[in-house]
Amino acid sequence: MKYLIQLSKIYIQEYIVSVGSIIIVLFALIFAPIPVYAESIQLIPTASNQNRSLGEYLSRVGNCMGCHTAKGGVSFAGGKKMYTSFGIFITPNITPDKKTGIGYWSKEDFWGALHRGESPDGRMLYPSFPYTEYTKVTRKDTDAIFDYLMSLEPVSKDNPSSKIFFPYNLKPLLYFWRKLYFKEGIFNPDNSKSKEWNRGAYLVQGLGHCSACHSSRNFLGASQEEKFIGKKMTGVSWYAPSLTSRLEAGSGELEINEITELLTSGITKNTVASGHMATVIRQSLQFVLPEDIRAIAIYLKSIGEENSDVASAESFPILSKNIRNRLAQGGKLYTKYCEDCHQSSGRGIPGVYPSLAGNRSVTMASPLNTILSVMRGGFPPSTTGNPRPYGMPPFQQIFHDEEMALVVSYIRNAWGNHSSLVTEIDIERSRGSSRD
């Protein structure tokens, strides 16, 4: 907490203090008679000190630590395994260790990695490192992250090399992919929009790398630019919903404070973040400053579609007796196993047990996340806003596939929800990847 307050102070300062005044501070430090300032030097943040704290904050927003830390391992020393459909990546050590980390890198080298996806030895990096998004991060912010990383304790840790599957391990293929999908970019502010909106757009498209998960990835995991169309995450089982569609996770019809509450605490009265989103919130978004989260929310709301007639345009066939039967069976299971928490109204308990009625995570076309939630259960992330979450039990050890299909079909069609029925085949498929 203390660390957060401190961070936010420094960050706000950084925001207000123009480059000019940083230079003044620098000059003051350089030209001041040393004896007088010797004591106060630690109190006045030097430019590079300040840059480091800014860098620490920005690295949180970019969640560098989340990927570059093995489970239970030393922060930033790499070794985390990422299972993707084109290989198993093992993240590198990015502490300033000279042999096993990036201790020999210059600022220029670091910029090359984040902005162009190139290692100093000329190797092209794989887009499992989201430089495809980080390319929009400004040089100033990249430098601050670099200063921060260089201020860390060097950790000597050699990580095993990634195992990239054929044919993705062929260099020409990566070259080709980059030609097709990777555009070195800078963030171009839209002057017709507010400052806040632009700040939000910058964070979402750049450091926040939301589209690394929330957009349809092409071959080699390339995102389709800025469309946020939603996709089944490569090699991993959760489906990252569209951030524009009102039937999925678009924010067009939400209040700004609902969006900020979800992104920082992981839970609102209507919904809850699960799976990878819960992890992103725990590792990164809960630490984002209120004004930045608000900016993100404003931007998300602006890209979310509003009230198109998609839903009402669908026509629903009359229920056959057989289907009604199956739903009634699912309803019985619900009463026995779920109602205690989610209530017979399906509305749950605000902030404790999420509502299933009208919850888009439950009703969206892909039933995958709902199936996973019921099979595996889970706790929302422990965050400052929700430090002691209530949990949902797993049911995979209790239900057969058929029962699972019945209860999931039921909650997708009770209380005014209507979406497709789920079959045992869907349940079977959702087991596809158990490692994540």
Add this chain to the structure above:
Amino acid sequence: MKHCCLIISFFISNLVSASESLSVTVPDTMEERVKACTICHSNKNRVGRDAYYPRIAGKPAGYLFNQMRNFRDGRRYYQPMAILLENMSDEYILEIARYFSSLQLSYPPPEKIGIRPEEIKLADSLIHLGDPGRDVPACKSCHGEALMGIKPFIPGLLGLSHAYISAQFGSWRNGGLMRGQNSNCMSEIAKRLTDEEINAIAKWLAIQTVSGEPSLPGALASEFSHRCSNIDPENMHSE
């Protein structure tokens, strides 16, 4: 993915009237928060068909805390629990550990399994005397005179099933990867015992009637606590 049919569901929707009060509240207790755990870890509520689920109620808090972090951080493998713990803070894990540690649930009755007299003799001797020749201390020197554990880090050995105990020894012997980053005292001990000995001990422990309480920290002699990397002498008296 192709879904068979879209349907409209007048008949279930809105059956529940709006009269159901929205002001339902849930108890602000740990018991309510950890229902996701008790679905497997409670005696009365064992819905799963598996006798394998170990008892956690009443075990020393420091021990439970270590195990939960091991599951979360990939040092002990059981995927269903790793998923539940994935996004939990250390503070909250400690609170949950303290909660389970404070519970006094009734123990399950002794398991009904056959054990031969020579197995009883073998187990009894290893548990109470150990085998100094192979540097295997008596189990009771660490797990307490009553074998109910020593607070806060050493768990009791009674009230666990034969299958669970054997499985734990199995994982300690297979490289000791599980439970803690370094191999620890239990993996050393497990590697020195034979299959027959482990089987006899697991059976013997599973057929005991549980009685007694975990011993207080003072019961653990330092020559034993030093053998275990997962015991933190600084914190021995913190519970």
